[in-house]
Amino acid sequence: MKYIERPHYTEKIKPFIDKQIIKVLTGQRRVGKSYLLYQLMDFIKAGNPQANIIFISRELEEFAYLKSDEELMDYLKDKLDPARSNYLFIDEVQEIESFQKAFCSLHAENQCDIYCTGSNAKILSGDLATYLAGRYIEFNIHSLSFNEFLLFHQLDNDFDSLMKYLTYGGMPYLSNIGLHDNLPFEYLRNVYSTILLKDVVARAGIRNVTFLENLVVYLADNIGNLFSAANISKFLKSQRIALSPQLTINYLKALTNAYFIHKVPRAEIGGLKIFEIGEKYYFEDIGLRNTIRGINIKADIHKLMENAVLLHLIACGYRVYVGKTNNHEIDFMADKNGKKIYIQVTLQWVEQETAEREFGNLLAIDDNFPKYVVTLNDPIIGNVYRGIIQYNLLDFLLTDM
Numbered sequence: 284m285k286y287i288e289r290p291h292y293t294e295k296i297k298p299f300i301d302k303q304i305i306k307v308l309t310g311q312r313r314v315g316k317s318y319l320l321y322q323l324m325d326f327i328k329a330g331n332p333q334a335n336i337i338f339i340s341r342e343l344e345e346f347a348y349l350k351s352d353e354e355l356m357d358y359l360k361d362k363l364d365p366a367r368s369n370y371l372f373i374d375e376v377q378e379i380e381s382f383q384k385a386f387c388s389l390h391a392e393n394q395c396d397i398y399c400t401g402s403n404a405k406i407l408s409g410d411l412a413t414y415l416a417g418r419y420i421e422f423n424i425h426s427l428s429f430n431e432f433l434l435f436h437q438l439d440n441d442f443d444s445l446m447k448y449l450t451y452g453g454m455p456y457l458s459n460i461g462l463h464d465n466l467p468f469e470y471l472r473n474v475y476s477t478i479l480l481k482d483v484v485a486r487a488g489i490r491n492v493t494f495l496e497n498l499v500v501y502l503a504d505n506i507g508n509l510f511s512a513a514n515i516s517k518f519l520k521s522q523r524i525a526l527s528p529q530l531t532i533n534y535l536k537a538l539t540n541a542y543f544i545h546k547v548p549r550a551e552i553g554g555l556k557i558f559e560i561g562e563k564y565y566f567e568d569i570g571l572r573n574t575i576r577g578i579n580i581k582a583d584i585h586k587l588m589e590n591a592v593l594l595h596l597i598a599c600g601y602r603v604y605v606g607k608t609n610n611h612e613i614d615f616m617a618d619k620n621g622k623k624i625y626i627q628v629t630l631q632w633v634e635q636e637t638a639e640r641e642f643g644n645l646l647a648i649d650d651n652f653p654k655y656v657v658t659l660n661d662p663i664i665g666n667v668y669r670g671i672i673q674y675n676l677l678d679f680l681l682t683d684m
Contacts, residue, residue: 284325286318287435287458291598293322296422300327301368301396305386305415308400309407310424311542311567312482313474315455316400317342319424320372323398327370335367337395341378350378352385359389369395377406377486383414390418400424402482405540423542426568427453428598429591429680436462445677449587450578452570453594471574478543478571487537494524495534502544502564503576506586507614509549509561509605510535535564542567545593550604552616552625552648563605565593584659588676589614589628592657596626599684611644617684623652624684630659645671655679 292308299306300323308316317340327334337359339346349355363369371389376382376399389395401407411419427435429448435458438444451457451467454474460466479495489495501518508514515528538544547563566572569590573583580587596603596617606613606625615626627645645654646669654671657679666673674682 284321286321287455288322289315289319289431291428291431292319292422292424293326296323297326299420303390303393303396303418305390305397305399305411305419307407307411307419307421308398308424309404309421309542310400310402311426312402312478313454313456314424314426314542314567316402316424317374318455320374320398320400324370324372331368333367334370335362335364336370336372337362338372338374340374342375350380352379352381352383355379355382355385356388359385363394371395371397373397373399375400375402377401377403383411386411386419387414390415402478402542403486403540404542406486425453425594425598427455428595429453440677440681442677445680446580448680449569449584449591450573450580452568452573454568454570457570467570468574471570475571475574478541482541483537483543486541487533489534489537491524491526494522494526497522497524498531498534499538499575502538503566503572506565506572507563507589510564511561543571545597545603547593547603547605547615549607550616552606552608552613553650561605565590567594569594585628585630588630588657588659591676591680592626592628595680596684601684606648608648611647613644613648623650625652625654627654627656628658629656642668642671 296306308319310316320338324336324338327336339349341347341349349358359371373379373382386397389397429445432438432448432453433440433444435455436447438447447462451462452471454471457467457470460470483489483495484492515531519526519528519531535546539546543566545565545567547565549561569587572590592615593603596615599619601617601619604616606616613625614628617624617626625645625648627642642656645656648654655674656671657674657676659676661675
């Protein structure tokens with residue numbers, strides 16, 4: 284099968300091949316999890332031509348009848364070969380009810396090396412944690428990074444390519460469609476409908492689909508804005524809908540469980556407190572956000588920049604928060620294995636005389652962790668100002684933080 288390799292993920296997974304631990308690839312639908320399975324299968328075949336590889340995709344009609352753990356185990360009876368090394372790959376495993384019971388049995392008897400993908404965090408993390416705690420490892424897969432976007436679309440590293448990324452996003456299949464006319468958004472509209480109906484409405488049992496769709500539009504409009512009970516209530520009133528804020532929170536959780544949006548909580552800088560009220564939401568794929576709301580680069584550029592920075596930090600392995608200290612707010616406070624960084628996103632670089640005001644929130648942080656300002660153009664006052672490192676977005680998205 285023809286594909287473009289994504290070594291950022293495969294190199295993390297390869298060391299666990301032939302280890303007695305279940306490999307779980309999670310992420311939003313259509314971000315390329317299936318193709319990562321194909322890459323892993325080809326890698327295994329290259330090293331062991333006699334390997335017995337069993338592939339099941341619940342999105343294919345031939346496997347539609349596999350709906351339970353019992354049916355899965357019955358199917359595998361004739362497929363597992365005790366004389367060879369067995370490898371089981373299941374795509375969209377959450378479509379098989381109680382799949383974790385089958386995994387538990389297969390793992391306990393060490394019958395095969397197991398790999399699976401899934402598009403719902405609640406089912407995967409909850410059920411696997413219950414039945415297979417300590418016996419699986421999760422790899423979260425995302426839509427294309429900007430670097431991968433350039434590779435998939437064979438584009439140069441320039442401002443025009445950055446604008447294409449902020450317009451169309453990083454869904455991998457767009458490389459087969461092309462970035463022209465309205466074709467990308469026609470594809471993305473279909474992806475959005477599938478995610479909403481299969482991974483959100485059906486999985487969470489949502490009844491008020493119209494309100495859910497309006498809520499998604501609201502999120503697309505309010506990227507980078509704090510979300511609270513107060514503005515939830517205000518939004519509900521504007522829609523003339525009598526739903527409780529708690530139900531709205533449940534809908535947000537369903538969207539998050541489908542990996543469609545990212546919830547970024549607020550955290551106290553220099554402390555351990557995570558605030559329960561007032562978080563921000565960003566989209567897993569910028570192109571899907573633009574499909575929902577329509578694209579207006581001039582009006583939305585700051586929102587899209589923030590979303591792109593957030594996605595890059597997550598792809599680099601950071602846990603990300605909105606930073607808060609006294610009356611100051613930092614766009615992103617990110618942590619990876621005890622390493623912290625602070626990032627402020629702004630549209631334009633500033634002149635020397637206004638730098639204190641623009642960078643004041645970062646300057647107020649009294650620690651020695653790296654601090655960055657990310658903007659759309661090149662720095663005016665040098666690459667470093669009073670310890671604050673300045674990046675343009677194009678370079679930032681290509682930097683391994």
